[in-house]
Amino acid sequence: MNYKISNNVIKRLPRYIRYLDLLASEGVQKVSSGELGSIMGITASQIRQDLNCFGGFGQQGYGYNVAQLRDGIAAALGMGDRLRAVIIGLGNLGKALALNFRFEECGAELVAAFDVDPDKVGKSIGAVPVLHVSELESFIRDNAVDVAVLTLPQSMADGAAACAVGAGVRGIWNFTGKDLGVELPGTSIENVHLSDSLLTLGYYLRSDGGKETR
Amino acid sequence: MNYKISNNVIKRLPRYIRYLDLLASEGVQKVSSGELGSIMGITASQIRQDLNCFGGFGQQGYGYNVAQLRDGIAAALGMGDRLRAVIIGLGNLGKALALNFRFEECGAELVAAFDVDPDKVGKSIGAVPVLHVSELESFIRDNAVDVAVLTLPQSMADGAAACAVGAGVRGIWNFTGKDLGVELPGTSIENVHLSDSLLTLGYYLRSDGGKETR
DNA sequence: TAGATTGTTAATCGATTAACAATC
DNA sequence: TAGATTGTTAATCGATTAACAATC
Numbered sequence: 057m058n059y060k061i062s063n064n065v066i067k068r069l070p071r072y073i074r075y076l077d078l079l080a081s082e083g084v085q086k087v088s089s090g091e092l093g094s095i096m097g098i099t100a101s102q103i104r105q106d107l108n109c110f111g112g113f114g115q116q117g118y119g120y121n122v123a124q125l126r127d128g129i130a131a132a133l134g135m136g137d138r139l140r141a142v143i144i145g146l147g148n149l150g151k152a153l154a155l156n157f158r159f160e161e162c163g164a165e166l167v168a169a170f171d172v173d174p175d176k177v178g179k180s181i182g183a184v185p186v187l188h189v190s191e192l193e194s195f196i197r198d199n200a201v202d203v204a205v206l207t208l209p210q211s212m213a214d215g216a217a218a219c220a221v222g223a224g225v226r227g228i229w230n231f232t233g234k235d236l237g238v239e240l241p242g243t244s245i246e247n248v249h250l251s252d253s254l255l256t257l258g259y260y261l262r263s264d265g266g267k268e269t270r
Numbered sequence: 271m272n273y274k275i276s277n278n279v280i281k282r283l284p285r286y287i288r289y290l291d292l293l294a295s296e297g298v299q300k301v302s303s304g305e306l307g308s309i310m311g312i313t314a315s316q317i318r319q320d321l322n323c324f325g326g327f328g329q330q331g332y333g334y335n336v337a338q339l340r341d342g343i344a345a346a347l348g349m350g351d352r353l354r355a356v357i358i359g360l361g362n363l364g365k366a367l368a369l370n371f372r373f374e375e376c377g378a379e380l381v382a383a384f385d386v387d388p389d390k391v392g393k394s395i396g397a398v399p400v401l402h403v404s405e406l407e408s409f410i411r412d413n414a415v416d417v418a419v420l421t422l423p424q425s426m427a428d429g430a431a432a433c434a435v436g437a438g439v440r441g442i443w444n445f446t447g448k449d450l451g452v453e454l455p456g457t458s459i460e461n462v463h464l465s466d467s468l469l470t471l472g473y474y475l476r477s478d479g480g481k482e483t484r
Numbered sequence: 485t486a487g488a489t490t491g492t493t494a495a496t497c498g499a500t501t502a503a504c505a506a507t508c
Numbered sequence: 509t510a511g512a513t514t515g516t517t518a519a520t521c522g523a524t525t526a527a528c529a530a531t532c
Contacts, residue, residue, distance in 0.1 A: 114491080115490075147366070254378060258441070259280055261353070314501095328515080
């Protein structure tokens with residue numbers, strides 16, 4: 057049960073969580089793979105297959121307890137932890153994430169933001185301080201930061217990533233739109249390419265008025 | 271050559287574009303599937319297979335002309351068009367997209383933004399006017415809007431989407447974090463789930479310090 | 485117990501990789 | 509021409525679906 061969980065499965069887990077939360081909020085207590093599948097638009101087989109990567113959540117003849125399954129998946133994803141995160145770059149996107157993104161709901165916690173603008177440095181955003189980028193390395197080291205969120209201009213992406221990784225960060229959530237060159241072993245990188253997403257939408261929209269989603 | 275291009279291929283096309291642009295910016299004129307593959311971290315076979323979904327871009331014994339291949343893929347993605355887009359919801363994320371996102375580089379064009387806040391309505395953001403949401407439907411109809419970008423609170427997502435689709439929008443770029451219930455045939459939906467992305471990063475970061483990306 | 489639904493194995497399907505003949 | 513590299517077919521691999529025995 058601990059051989060190697062496929063990429064596709066991992067990427068589906070957060071979606072399960074969302075739908076289970078939805079069911080829970082409606083007061084639903086149990087769900088069968090068939091019901092969940094029809095809500096989510098996937099097969100019951102796939103659900104059972106996916107869940108078995110982790111362990112026997114269900115009960116034969118009954119189905120799955122919504123709350124229990126939700127917690128099981130959350131545990132598998134490590135949502136109980138509090139990964140310590142910093143935002144690097146307080147442009148509009150960095151600001152949007154700092155102010156509106158629910159880090160806690162993803163098993164994370166924002167602990168600081170960094171920028172170079174003297175108008176921003178020294179103040180705070182939301183509940184966290186805004187520091188100068190020159191303090192990035194020492195801050196990461198001193199505060200055991202786990203994740204760096206890159207929301208700065210593309211040209212500075214590689215530098216910031218290298219600095220963060222050098223100081224001990226283990227994960228990079230990269231919004232700069234450029235695939236990172238940095239590739240330290242033991243560092244996980246999640247590239248968010250918004251333009252890829254819009255281009256994909258454009259493709260489907262034009263071709264036959266076809267659907268797509270995830 | 272027009273049977274049905276797989277999802278996986280479509281999702282890879284924007285990435286090809288990015289790397290080809292990079293090569294072009296370095297003055298590289300030709301590239302072989304082997305070279306491109308090693309830069310992008312995928313196999314030469316996959317590249318040749320992918321590209322053949324569209325048409326004979328390459329030249330045997332030579333490779334691919336970077337600019338030509340780039341344009342070929344761009345055409346396949348429909349990047350030449352100018353999809354007309356509106357942003358609905360001018361919170362921090364909507365603002366970030368309105369001000370910083372390069373719609374033109376994705377074959378789109380931002381034509382207006384909508385909000386309910388009287389402090390925002392009537393002004394403009396970047397180069398486009400900010401209108402009241404009550405004008406959304408008529409604006410979409412009158413201006414042949416193709417895409418609605420949803421950056422408003424989750425609770426209003428379904429309503430806004432339904433209104434936009436009813437008025438003629440064909441694509442929805444959804445940042446609300448909730449899978450849309452609206453499912454009109456002929457409407458394409460691209461859900462951007464930032465929290466899924468961070469959760470996935472968290473998973474890989476914790477498990478063995480393993481990599482992942484796309 | 486009978487009915488339902490899981491866990492899990494087997495079958496199918498699709499996607500990736502390898503191989504190689506065509507050809508520039 | 510000889511060398512390189514594509515386009516394309518065949519082989520492999522993995523992921524999804526179907527089936528069914530185990531069991532609640």
